[in-house]
Amino acid sequence: MELGLKGLKAAVSGGSRGIGRSIASLLAEEGCHVSICARGQENIDTAIAEFESKGVRAMGRALQGREGDAVRGWVRDTVEEFAGLDILIANLSAGGGTNEERYWYRNFEIDLMSATRAVEEAYPALKESENASILIIATMAASETFVAPMAYNAIKAALVTWSKQLAEFYLPKGIRVNCLSPGPTMFPGSNWEMIQVARSRTYSAAIRKQPTRRMAEAEEIARSAVFLASPAASWCVGTHLLVDGGFTKGVQF
Template sequence: MDLDLKGSKVAVTGGSRGIGKSIATLFAAEGCDVSICARGPETIEKTRAEIESHGVKSFGTALQGRDGEAVRTWTRDTCDAFGGLDVLVCSLSAGGGTNDERYWYRSFEIDLMSATRAVEEAYPHLKSSENAAILVVSSMAAAETFVSPMAYNSMKAALITWSKQLAEQFAPKGIRVNCLEPGPTMFPGSNWEMIKVARSRTYSGVLRQQPTRRMAEAEEIARSAVFLCSPAARWVTGATLRVDGGYTKGVQF
């Protein structure tokens, strides 16, 4: 299937490792110019080199996801560098944590507010695109009780509701908005890599609930993400796609 993405201008928050990086590099492989932001300057530069190896342009900024003005500036700078924007993927995340109050503030700022700030800045450019799309990366942890009460799960649930509301509001402007719910995913530097060592019983318990008895690879999640953002999915908006290898047990009506 031709995704018809070649020449598109794409911005991915949290695009230097894991799922975000796989999304960014897969867009580049489809012929898109790609901008990323994340914390580490070194990983930003390595990912930009991978993006540019596909013969496309890259842009990247190291920033803290809690820094609202930095997120806004990166979004504006991306649009200036590329001369517009067609696709915005919001995948910045604070990760897991506990139910401690500090993690609630951290998840609120990084998972939720970084997305709202990026969308606000990108909106004027997206509405000028002929194939505008926003993808919000949530988590299957928003869909059912998972591990223990924590801010991460609740903030990911909030993103689902927000993305659906955006889809209704932006549809008349020609901007599609969808949400992705990845299941447990293993990649270098992931929380699951740490949990496998430090909390082996928790890790084993999650694997037992996974019908395939393995975790996802980042690229397996990225393929669904890129499809949802492409013109090939032009009649899909307001949807939440769960990509978890059958992990969750609820029936989606």
Template sequence: MDLQLTGRTALVTGGSRGIGRAVVEGLAAEGATVAFCARSADGVAKTEEELRDAGHDVHGTAVDVTDGDALGAWVRDSAATHGGIDAVVANVSALAIPSTEENWAASFTTDMMHTVRLVEAALPSLEESDAGAIVTISSVSGREIDFAAGPYGTFKGALVHYTQGLAYQLAGRVRANTVSPGNVYFTGGVWESIEENDPDLYAHALGLNPTGRMATPEEVARAVVFLASPAATFISGTNLVVDGALTRGVQL
């Protein structure tokens, strides 16, 4: 299937590792120009170098997405540099699970407001595109009650609501969809750390998935890339769960 991404421009937050990096690589492999950001300048430079060496048209910038002014400037600069924006992927999360006041604030600022600010800054460009698309990254923790039912799960659920609202409000102009991954394992990721430091929790989480494993970033990224592409022209307002049948609730 031709995803019709050749010549398109996409922006991805948190693009230097994990799901974000896989999304950047997936979009670029389909022919898109991809601008991505992450907080670590070293991580951004390393990712940009590796993906450019692989022949991809990617452009990394160190940005703290909790800084609304910096995030907005990056979006506007990217649009000016690349002649517009066709898709944005809001991927960054604070991964704040314990129910502390600090984690509630971090989840609101990072998960929720970075997404809102990214969309608002990119919307003028997205509306000028003939295939404008927004993809937000939620989680199965936003869909059902699990061990992350505090700030993390609450704001992941809010992202689904926000995105479906966008889909309705922007219908016919810009599409908006959510991808909700289950547990995703990658080197340097949170589940590798949990495996090493809390083996009981890791074993519990692994045991919940009937596939007997966690997802790879690439498996989640494929869903994101499709929803961000012009190939998904009539898909808007959906929450695509990528969890290997981990969740058992019926999504109506």
């Protein structure tokens, strides 16, 4: 199936490793020019070299997700460098943590506010695109109780609701908005890699709940994300897609 991505311009926040990196890599493989932002410049440089080897233009910016001006500046520079923007994928995250107040601030500033700031900054360019698409990356932990009360789960749930509201508001302006929630995913440097060592019971419990008795690989999540963001998914608007290998048990009406 032709996804219609060749020549389009995409920005992926949190795109230097894990799910974000896999999404950006698949976009580049489909002929999409890609811009990423993340914390570490070394990982960004490595990712950019990989993307460019696929014959597309690529750029990246090291920044802290809680710094609003930095996030906005990355989006502005992407639009300027690419002379436009077609796809924005909001994937920056502070990850999980406890229910302590400091984690609420971290997840609010990084997961939620980086997404809202990026969308706001990208809007003028996206409304000029004929294939405008926004994809918000949340988590299956926003859909049902998981592990323990924590900021990560609740803030991601806010993103799910916000994405649906955006979809209704932006579609008349020619911009599709959708949300994708991955299940537990293992990749180098992931939270689950740390949990497997430091909290083995939590890790084992998650594996037991997974029908396949394994966690997802980042590329398995990325394939669904790239489709949902692409022109091939033109009739998907306001969708909340759970990509969790059957982990969640609730019926999605």
